[in-house]
Amino acid sequence: xxxRDPLGLILQxxxxxxxxxxxxxxxxxxxxxxxxxxLLRTFLPPFYPRIILQHAVEIGFFSxxxxxxxxxxxxxxxxxxxxxGFARFSAEAAVPxxxxxxxxxxxxxxxxxxxxxxxxxxxxxxxxxxxxVTEQINALITLSIKPLHYLVVPRVIAAxxxxxxxxxxxxxxxxxxxxLISVYQLDFHPDTYLQNTWNFIEPLDVISGLVKASAFGFLxxxxxxxxxxxxxxxxxxxGRATTLAVVAASVSILFANFILTSLFx
Amino acid sequence: xxxxxxxxxxxxxxxxxxxxxxxxxxxxxxxxPQQSLAILGASGSGKSVLLKLILGLMPADKGxxxxxxxxxxxxxxxxxxxxxARCGVLFQHSALFDSLPVWHNIAFSLIMNHKLPQHHAKxxxxxxxxxxxxxxxxxxxxxxxxxxxxxxxxxLARALATNPDIxxxxxxxxxxxxxxxxxxxxxxxxxxxxxxxxxxxxxxxxISLPLLASHVAMLFQGRIIWYDSIDKxxxxxxxxxxxxxxxxxxxxxxxxx
Ligand SMILES: Nc1ncnc2c1ncn2[C@@H]1O[C@H](COP(=O)(O)OP(=O)(O)OP(=O)(O)O)[C@@H](O)[C@H]1O
Ligand SMILES: [Mg+2]
Numbered sequence: 001x002x003x004r005d006p007l008g009l010i011l012q013x014x015x016x017x018x019x020x021x022x023x024x025x026x027x028x029x030x031x032x033x034x035x036x037x038x039l040l041r042t043f044l045p046p047f048y049p050r051i052i053l054q055h056a057v058e059i060g061f062f063s064x065x066x067x068x069x070x071x072x073x074x075x076x077x078x079x080x081x082x083x084x085g086f087a088r089f090s091a092e093a094a095v096p097x098x099x100x101x102x103x104x105x106x107x108x109x110x111x112x113x114x115x116x117x118x119x120x121x122x123x124x125x126x127x128x129x130x131x132x133v134t135e136q137i138n139a140l141i142t143l144s145i146k147p148l149h150y151l152v153v154p155r156v157i158a159a160x161x162x163x164x165x166x167x168x169x170x171x172x173x174x175x176x177x178x179x180l181i182s183v184y185q186l187d188f189h190p191d192t193y194l195q196n197t198w199n200f201i202e203p204l205d206v207i208s209g210l211v212k213a214s215a216f217g218f219l220x221x222x223x224x225x226x227x228x229x230x231x232x233x234x235x236x237x238x239g240r241a242t243t244l245a246v247v248a249a250s251v252s253i254l255f256a257n258f259i260l261t262s263l264f265x
Numbered sequence: 266x267x268x269x270x271x272x273x274x275x276x277x278x279x280x281x282x283x284x285x286x287x288x289x290x291x292x293x294x295x296x297x298p299q300q301s302l303a304i305l306g307a308s309g310s311g312k313s314v315l316l317k318l319i320l321g322l323m324p325a326d327k328g329x330x331x332x333x334x335x336x337x338x339x340x341x342x343x344x345x346x347x348x349x350a351r352c353g354v355l356f357q358h359s360a361l362f363d364s365l366p367v368w369h370n371i372a373f374s375l376i377m378n379h380k381l382p383q384h385h386a387k388x389x390x391x392x393x394x395x396x397x398x399x400x401x402x403x404x405x406x407x408x409x410x411x412x413x414x415x416x417x418x419x420x421l422a423r424a425l426a427t428n429p430d431i432x433x434x435x436x437x438x439x440x441x442x443x444x445x446x447x448x449x450x451x452x453x454x455x456x457x458x459x460x461x462x463x464x465x466x467x468x469x470x471x472i473s474l475p476l477l478a479s480h481v482a483m484l485f486q487g488r489i490i491w492y493d494s495i496d497k498x499x500x501x502x503x504x505x506x507x508x509x510x511x512x513x514x515x516x517x518x519x520x521x522x
Contacts, residue, residue: 127364130363131362131363134358134360134363135356135357135358135360136360136361136362136363138317138320138322138356138360139354139356139360139361139362140362141320141321141322141345141349142320142322142349142352142354143349143373143374143377143378143423144346144349144350144374144377144378145373145377145378150377
């Protein structure tokens with residue numbers, strides 16, 4: 001049986017598809033305008049250096065153990081897998097290079113970014129969201145303090161500064177992990193291994209990794225703050241905001257990683 | 266008091282809806298210097314919403330406000346800044362900053378806006394703590410360690426820290442025991458007297474009224490249905506006011522308003 005009004009039905013179907021697309025576009029637009037707003041305010045007074053420092057310690061220092069551990073294991077795994085692969089065409093000597101290259105360019109920033117995203121963008125979102133539902137943000141406003149300046153900008157600056165530091169540390173620890181496995185299990189000489197690594201790495205490898213790290217830091221803080229501030233009333237809203245923040249930060253990190261990698265090649 | 270004076274704050278025909286829920290349906294209200302006005306109304310009648318409209322924390326759908334006779338749009342930063350510079354706000358649930366100790370909460374504006382050095386600010390905070398009748402040992406506690414009544418008093422101290430001309434109190438005594446309520450009412454009353462502060466408070470607590478207010482405005486179904494000085498409240502013939510005072514729900518009382 002033919003529907004009575006096929007055109008109407010098609011339009012209805014389109015509307016059904018269109019609504020979520022439109023809503024996502026609106027949400028994206030809101031996020032972009034929020035980001036631009038934050039960028040603008042970063043360069044406008046008032047500045048809160050002490051608060052930036054507090055957040056830097058919170059984001060960086062307390063992430064160190066888990067970031068270091070991850071990098072260490074990643075380095076060891078890379079050495080093992082690299083060895084397996086290169087042994088097939090007798091190119092075992094390339095192990096230090098592949099470990100160094102992969103760590104500095106990719107795994108260092110991406111793993112660190114994802115771990116800090118899981119830890120910090122959720123923490124930031126939860127903190128700001130609960131400030132919102134308990135009217136602390138309203139209290140800030142009536143005390144003549146702009147939430148964007150006081151809550152968002154310092155976190156963003158702190159994350160942009162701290163992530164590259166974390167990634168540098170994770171690069172070093174990762175290479176140490178690779179060295180350890182190569183020396184004790186794959187019969188490399190430690191001096192040659194490190195010499196090999198050092199000679200092979202180019203500044204651009206490291207720099208591209210650190211630039212990525214800064215970008216990821218920016219995304220982590222922005223997504224956490226955005227979801228926190230846009231949170232709906234109630235405890236449920238806070239929970240949703242934290243989840244959304246982690247998802248948004250992780251996805252945008254992977255996306256930005258692709259874009260930045262294409263740029264650096 | 267002195268209705269010949271110009272009002273500090275006047276609201277004209279304020280409307281606010283949430284989707285199809287028309288919460289405020291044309292509020293007209295004036296607040297005069299050194300007056301203490303209480304807005305009385307049932308739970309859910311829109312008292313907090315009204316305060317948020319005045320403070321620019323939510324946009325009004327319709328209507329206008331004036332601050333000292335000048336037109337004023339609280340959602341515009343340029344205008345709201347003027348109000349925030351001279352007002353203190355006690356929020357319904359205190360809204361203390363969880364991440365800061367009590368003294369820093371109280372001295373927040375002094376440190377952030379007035380650039381007072383930390384130790385001066387802390388001294389001032391401690392003297393405010395004494396003013397609101399809290400032990401000075403509370404200064405270094407964090408808000409989680411305080412009871413609801415203590416939070417209210419810290420919130421009051423924070424609202425008073427910059428010696429505001431206007432004090433907004435959203436239910437300063439809800440959820441407190443009668444003795445604590447009375448203490449807080451006395452506090453607001455005496456502090457307002459001492460600093461000649463204009464007070465706009467929101468309450469549904471009849472017992473608080475004599476201390477808290479010289480004038481009362483009754484909010485009902487989105488409108489101010491009764492406004493007069495506090496002495497007239499108990500003599501009012503208005504059935505809704507009567508109901509509210511007696512705390513009774515008159516089912517069939519179509520008496521003339
Ligand atoms: N952000 C909001 N979104 C939707 N509805 C809201 C919002 N804020 C308030 N309302 C509605 O507006 C009405 C008035 O709320 P309001 O908080 O002003 O009540 P109140 O008079 O302060 O009550 P109480 O004495 O219990 O604090 C309520 O019905 C509430 O559901
Ligand atoms: Mg309320």
